[in-house]
Amino acid sequence: MDKNITSRDGTPLAYESAGRGSTIVLVSGAMSTGATVAPLAAPLSERFRVVVYDRRGRGASGDTPPYAVEREVEDLAALIEAVGGEAALYGVSSGGALALRAAAGGLPVRQVAVYETPYAMSGEHLEERARYTERLTAALAEGRRGDAVELFLRLTGLGEAVIQGARQSSMWAGMESMAQSLAHDDAVMGDGGVPRELLSSIGVPVLSIAGDASPAWMREAARAIAESVPRGTYRTLGGQTHMVEPDVLAPVLAEFFRA
Structure with a gap:
C-alpha cells in the first residue's frame, strides 16, 4: 500500500489505487487484507479507478480502540472523500456486510x-453464530489467538485435518497476527441474520x-439481500464457490458498475 489517510x-x-474512470472501492472479508482483493482490481482497473485498502486492524492500517462498526463505516467515508467524494463499493463475504x-x-x-x-438462513445457523461469537470473544480476551483462528476456520466449514494442517504451515503466524480482526467481522455481521430493515433503507442499486x-x-x-433492498438484483456465477475466480467475477461487476 503506497498511500495513507x-x-x-x-x-x-x-490504500492504493489503479486505473482511471469512476471509482470502485473493494472491501475485503475476514482474515484478509487489500492484497487479497488485488487480483480482482487488476481486470477492473482497465475500465475504472479501483481502490483497495487494508481495513483497520490488518495489513498496514492501524486499529484504534475501542472498536465499533461505526468506525469502519467512518473509515470508508474518509477513503471515499480522499479518492474523489463518491464511489461504488464491492464487498466480499463479511466485507459485503460492511459495504x-x-x-x-x-x-x-x-x-x-x-x-x-x-447471513444465516436458519435458526440452527443463527445458534451456531451465537456460539461462535461467545467462544471467539473468550479466546481473544484470553489471548488465545490460535484458538480464535481455529474457531473461524471451523465456522467456514473446514475439517479438523485441514485446520491442524494449517496450524503447521508457514501461513499460521500471519493468520494469528490478524486474529483480533475476527471480532471486527463478527460485529459487522450483527446477530448473523439478514438485516432486512437496514437493507430496506438502501436507495442505490445493489447486485x-x-x-x-x-x-x-x-x-x-x-x-x-437482493429481495430486501428496493433496487436489488440477484445473480449466480456458474461453477464458482466462495473462492470466486477474479476473471469470472470482473466482467459481471464491470457490467453492473457501468450502468
Missing part, C-alpha cells in the same frame, strides 16, 4: 455489489452474487 478517530489507513452498512449509512455511494455475504457451486444457504442469503 487518517480516519475520523485518528486511525491510519493504508451494505455504509450504503445504508448515507455515504456517497452510487452502487453496491456484494459476493456471498454469509448480490453467489456461486452456484457454493452451499445452498449461501445462495439463499445472496437472494435474500
Whole structure:
C-alpha cells in the first residue's frame, strides 16, 4: 500500500489505487487484507479507478480502540472523500456486510455489489453464530489467538485435518497476527441474520452474487439481500464457490458498475 489517510478517530489507513474512470472501492472479508482483493482490481482497473485498502486492524492500517462498526463505516467515508467524494463499493463475504452498512449509512455511494455475504438462513445457523461469537470473544480476551483462528476456520466449514494442517504451515503466524480482526467481522455481521430493515433503507442499486457451486444457504442469503433492498438484483456465477475466480467475477461487476 503506497498511500495513507487518517480516519475520523485518528486511525491510519493504508490504500492504493489503479486505473482511471469512476471509482470502485473493494472491501475485503475476514482474515484478509487489500492484497487479497488485488487480483480482482487488476481486470477492473482497465475500465475504472479501483481502490483497495487494508481495513483497520490488518495489513498496514492501524486499529484504534475501542472498536465499533461505526468506525469502519467512518473509515470508508474518509477513503471515499480522499479518492474523489463518491464511489461504488464491492464487498466480499463479511466485507459485503460492511459495504451494505455504509450504503445504508448515507455515504456517497452510487452502487453496491456484494459476493456471498454469509447471513444465516436458519435458526440452527443463527445458534451456531451465537456460539461462535461467545467462544471467539473468550479466546481473544484470553489471548488465545490460535484458538480464535481455529474457531473461524471451523465456522467456514473446514475439517479438523485441514485446520491442524494449517496450524503447521508457514501461513499460521500471519493468520494469528490478524486474529483480533475476527471480532471486527463478527460485529459487522450483527446477530448473523439478514438485516432486512437496514437493507430496506438502501436507495442505490445493489447486485448480490453467489456461486452456484457454493452451499445452498449461501445462495439463499445472496437472494435474500437482493429481495430486501428496493433496487436489488440477484445473480449466480456458474461453477464458482466462495473462492470466486477474479476473471469470472470482473466482467459481471464491470457490467453492473457501468450502468
